[in-house]
Amino acid sequence: MSGRARLLAAARREATDATPVWFMRQAGRCLPEYRALRERYDFMTVATTPELAAEATLMPVRRFGVDGAVLFADIMLPLLGMGVPFAIAPGGPVVPEPVRTAVDVARLRVIEAEEATPYVFDAIRLARRELGESAALLGFAGAPFTLACYLVEGKASREYPRTKALLYGEPEVWHRLMATLTEVVTRYLRAQIAAGAEVVQLFDSWLGLLGPQTYAEAVLPYTRRIFAALRGLAPAIHFSTGTASLLELIASAGGDVVSLDWRVPLDEAWARIGYERGIQGNLDPTLLLAPYPAVEAGARDVLRRAGGRRGHIFNLGHGILPETAPDHLARLVELVHLAGGGPSGERSGARQP
Numbered sequence: 463m464s465g466r467a468r469l470l471a472a473a474r475r476e477a478t479d480a481t482p483v484w485f486m487r488q489a490g491r492c493l494p495e496y497r498a499l500r501e502r503y504d505f506m507t508v509a510t511t512p513e514l515a516a517e518a519t520l521m522p523v524r525r526f527g528v529d530g531a532v533l534f535a536d537i538m539l540p541l542l543g544m545g546v547p548f549a550i551a552p553g554g555p556v557v558p559e560p561v562r563t564a565v566d567v568a569r570l571r572v573i574e575a576e577e578a579t580p581y582v583f584d585a586i587r588l589a590r591r592e593l594g595e596s597a598a599l600l601g602f603a604g605a606p607f608t609l610a611c612y613l614v615e616g617k618a619s620r621e622y623p624r625t626k627a628l629l630y631g632e633p634e635v636w637h638r639l640m641a642t643l644t645e646v647v648t649r650y651l652r653a654q655i656a657a658g659a660e661v662v663q664l665f666d667s668w669l670g671l672l673g674p675q676t677y678a679e680a681v682l683p684y685t686r687r688i689f690a691a692l693r694g695l696a697p698a699i700h701f702s703t704g705t706a707s708l709l710e711l712i713a714s715a716g717g718d719v720v721s722l723d724w725r726v727p728l729d730e731a732w733a734r735i736g737y738e739r740g741i742q743g744n745l746d747p748t749l750l751l752a753p754y755p756a757v758e759a760g761a762r763d764v765l766r767r768a769g770g771r772r773g774h775i776f777n778l779g780h781g782i783l784p785e786t787a788p789d790h791l792a793r794l795v796e797l798v799h800l801a802g803g804g805p806s807g808e809r810s811g812a813r814q815p
């Protein structure tokens with residue numbers, strides 16, 4: 463099986479010859495060739511120049527042999543079309559004029575995605591052509607809640623207190639904001655699929671800040687709307703962290719694959735979510751800073767818990783840390799591919815639940 467076929471089959475819970483693997487934030491951060499590129503161009507230049515973004519997208523496929531290539535972009539890009547300027551600072555995105563009132567929310571624009579960020583879709587078309595069968599192309603977007611965190615807070619934060627104060631204190635403004643972001647994210651992801659993204663991941667990175675009742679009332683209806691709008695177009699992965707108490711609700715949002723962090727054992731989480739969904743994860747990215755034998759033991763534990771079931775996509779529980787040794791990642795890809803007999807076709811469908 464090609465890397466592309468392997469990842470797409472797992473995303474649809476079909477049989478594969480080996481477990482597919484890719485890494486969140488594989489396109490940037492730890493790669494020397496990416497760092498060299500960034501010495502010549504700043505982040506926004508790379509992200510908004512299709513040839514450069516496609517090149518950064520392909521780098522980890524060449525170096526690591528991963529089965530998925532994640533588009534080089536950032537969750538903040540769709541805000542440009544909404545009329546919200548932002549900057550990418552060393553500590554993360556900064557929104558100089560945060561969105562905090564009914565007037566601010568009413569001013570947000572919803573325009574066609576191809577018009578707002580044409581370079582994103584050109585990068586997808588370029589990357590898809592260059593990837594061939596080597597890897598599937600994953601598109602992505604920030605989920606409405608995680609985008610709202612940056613829009614309302616204006617910068618990265620530990621607790622996002624202003625965001626949660628708006629959610630609790632001004633529900634009408636909050637729901638209007640979420641509805642607007644939902645419309646933008648839906649259009650953005652549908653346009654990515656139309657341009658050639660074969661799987662899409664919704665990054666709800668900061669969802670772990672919410673308890674179940676708040677999640678169910680203030681966020682879940684919007685996430686459901688997005689997955690419903692993608693149904694039948696491409697498999698969708700739902701990512702979050704720190705959400706062990708929300709897993710059943712997350713499954714009910716409707717994504718095809720649930721992406722787990724390392725705080726929850728993969729086998730227990732999959733049983734709670736149900737085997738009719740795929741699972742992505744869930745090695746602790748910090749483990750990659752340890753000597754390789756520890757990485758290997760951790761990876762084998764994840765694979766053992768997945769049990770060879772259809773629908774497991776191997777990944778980290780969150781993004782690669784910049785200090786990670788690229789060689790560890792290359793060895794990890796090889797290990798995941800060879801575990802259970804390796805890509806031979808022998809294993810297809812042999813060990814289903």
Ligand code: CP3
Pocket residue numbers: 485486487488489490491505532533534535536537538550552553554555602608618619665667781
């Ligand atoms: O990490 C996650 O939770 C994933 C979702 C997410 C992305 N960007 C996806 C992404 C989040 C929460 C962001 C916000 C953001 N943007 C941050 C995090 C700050 C915080 O609040 O903790 C940062 C540092 C940025 C800016 C940014 N994005 C840079 C400098 C880069 C280049 C590569 C790097 O990591 O240094 C990105 C790329 C990026 N952000 C990708 C994705 C999926 C591209 C693909 C990839 O790197 O693999």
